[in-house]
Amino acid sequence: MNDFIAELKWRGMIQDMTAGLEEHIQKGQAAAYLGFDPTADSLHIGHLVGVMTLLHFQRSGHQPLALIGGATGMIGDPSFKSAERNLLDKATLDQNIAGIRKQLEKFLDFDAEASNKAVLVNNYDWMSEFSFLEFIRDVGKYITVNYMMAKDSVKRRLEEGNGLSFTEFTYQLIQGYDFYYLWKNKGCSIQLGGSDQWGNIVTGTELIRKKEGGEAFALTVPLITKADGTKFGKTEGGSVWLDPEKTSPYAFYQFWLNVSDEDASKYIRIFTTLDRETIENLEKEHLEAPHLRALQKALAKDITILVHSEMDYEIAVKASNILFGKSSLEDLSTLDERTFLQVFDGVDVIEMDHASFDNAESALDLLTLDQTIFKSKGEARKMIQGGGVSINKQKIENPSNKVETSLLQDQYLLVQKGKKKYFIIKVLS
RNA sequence: GGGGGAAUACCAAAGCGGCCAACUGGGACGGACUGUAAAUCCGUUGACUUAUGUCUUCACAGGUUCGAAUCCUGUUUCCCCCA
Numbered sequence: 001m002n003d004f005i006a007e008l009k010w011r012g013m014i015q016d017m018t019a020g021l022e023e024h025i026q027k028g029q030a031a032a033y034l035g036f037d038p039t040a041d042s043l044h045i046g047h048l049v050g051v052m053t054l055l056h057f058q059r060s061g062h063q064p065l066a067l068i069g070g071a072t073g074m075i076g077d078p079s080f081k082s083a084e085r086n087l088l089d090k091a092t093l094d095q096n097i098a099g100i101r102k103q104l105e106k107f108l109d110f111d112a113e114a115s116n117k118a119v120l121v122n123n124y125d126w127m128s129e130f131s132f133l134e135f136i137r138d139v140g141k142y143i144t145v146n147y148m149m150a151k152d153s154v155k156r157r158l159e160e161g162n163g164l165s166f167t168e169f170t171y172q173l174i175q176g177y178d179f180y181y182l183w184k185n186k187g188c189s190i191q192l193g194g195s196d197q198w199g200n201i202v203t204g205t206e207l208i209r210k211k212e213g214g215e216a217f218a219l220t221v222p223l224i225t226k227a228d229g230t231k232f233g234k235t236e237g238g239s240v241w242l243d244p245e246k247t248s249p250y251a252f253y254q255f256w257l258n259v260s261d262e263d264a265s266k267y268i269r270i271f272t273t274l275d276r277e278t279i280e281n282l283e284k285e286h287l288e289a290p291h292l293r294a295l296q297k298a299l300a301k302d303i304t305i306l307v308h309s310e311m312d313y314e315i316a317v318k319a320s321n322i323l324f325g326k327s328s329l330e331d332l333s334t335l336d337e338r339t340f341l342q343v344f345d346g347v348d349v350i351e352m353d354h355a356s357f358d359n360a361e362s363a364l365d366l367l368t369l370d371q372t373i374f375k376s377k378g379e380a381r382k383m384i385q386g387g388g389v390s391i392n393k394q395k396i397e398n399p400s401n402k403v404e405t406s407l408l409q410d411q412y413l414l415v416q417k418g419k420k421k422y423f424i425i426k427v428l429s
Numbered sequence: 430g431g432g433g434g435a436a437u438a439c440c441a442a443a444g445c446g447g448c449c450a451a452c453u454g455g456g457a458c459g460g461a462c463u464g465u466a467a468a469u470c471c472g473u474u475g476a477c478u479u480a481u482g483u484c485u486u487c488a489c490a491g492g493u494u495c496g497a498a499u500c501c502u503g504u505u506u507c508c509c510c511c512a
Binding site: 254257258260261290291292293296320323324325364376377378381382383385386387388389417418419420 | 458459460461463464465466472473474476477478479
C-alpha cells in the first residue's frame, strides 16, 4: 500500500487535513468519499482535482466512493456563492448523474474484484425517504445553530445581506449526514473535497463524533489558481468540460497546451499520474529549452488520453499542427473526412452549389459570395493585400485571380482569415 | 440670471475657407518575428463593384460662398468664471 498522503503532498494537492489522518490511513485499507454536485450532465476540469485525489486514493490501495448529490443538488450549497441557487428537477438530475458516472469510470475502477473497487453512491437514495421529523430529531439535535452560524460560508452570506434561505442553511447538515451515513454503512471514514468544503466536511465529522463517538477525517485540496490571476478552467468559450460534445478533445488538448510556464509545473503534478522522477526530468528539460514546452506537451498528452483516448489525442496533435504549425496542402489532404470535420469542429461552414463555385471569377468573388467570411469586397481585398487570407493553407497572392486549388475530399475548401479564424466552404455537388 | 469656452472617426486629440475621408497617439484587425507567449517592427482602420472613381461623415438645423470640419444664425449638450 503506497503512502497516499505523501503522494498528495509532493504533488501539492493538500490544502488542509484533520489531525490523525495520516496515522489512520496507515492502519490499513480505508474508504474515502468525495461529493459531486450534479448541476450539469458533465464534469468540467474544475472537478478534476477532486477526481484525481480519488484516483490516487484508489491507487494507494484504498477504496474511493464517489457521491453524487442527487439530494443535495436539489438544495444548493451556499459555500462561497453569493446568490441563492436555482433548484433542479428530478428528471434533469437523473440525466446529469448518468453523465457524470460515465466520466468517473475513466478515472476510477468500478469493476475490480478487489476489495477497494470504486463505488458510486447517490445521497438521494437515503435522503429521499427521510422524514422531516426524523431528520430534525436524528441530525438536527446534535448540531447547534451557533456552530452552524460560525461557518465561514454562512457568515459571509449573512454579511452580504443577500439573504440565505433556511434550505441552503440546512445544507451542511445534509452533507454532514451523508458523511455519517457512509461512515455507518460503508465504513467510510474520510471525506475529501475542495478547500471551500472544509466547513461542510467538518460538520460531518462533528456529527459522527457526537452521535456515536466515532472518528472521521477530512482532507481538502487547494483551489486551483492561475499565475496571471484569471480564473482557472475558463476559456473564451466558457468552462472546459470533460464531455467531448461540450468541449471537443481538440479544444481540451489546446487548453492544457496553452497553460503558462509557471502553471505548467503545478498542473502536471496535480492533473497527471506521471511519477515524480518523470516530472522533474521534464522540468529540467523545460528549463533548458523553454520554447519546446515539454511540460505543457506532456501535461496535455497525459490528461487528454486519460479523459478522452489515445486516438483523440493523436487527432488533437494532428489538428494542432494543421492549425498552428507549418502544415501544407499535403498534410490537409491526408485527413479523412471524419477527422477533418472533427478538427474543424465549430468552424463556420458555408455551403454553396457547384455552379456558384465554378462561376466565381476570382478569389474575391468566391469569398464574398456569402457574407459570412467577408462582408464586402473592399474588406476582403484589403485583407488579401495584407497577406491575411489563405485557402487550403495556400496564401492568396492576387485577389482577382481565380481560385485554382483542388477541393479537399472533393467538396471542401478551407479558408483562413488571419491566423486563427477558419471557415469551411462546402461545395455541394 | 450674466460672461467665456467646447462639441471632430471606437477612444484621446490636431485641423480653423480649397492641397481633408481629415495629422498624431491608443485600441482593434492583419503581416513578419516567436513558443499557438511577451516584446519589437511593418501594414490596414467611413462605405462601395480599386477607381488618379463615387457616395456618406467633423453635435443638430439652417445660411454665406464657385467651394465649409473650418465663417454666420438658431437649437441641444458639456465645462469654466461672476452672481
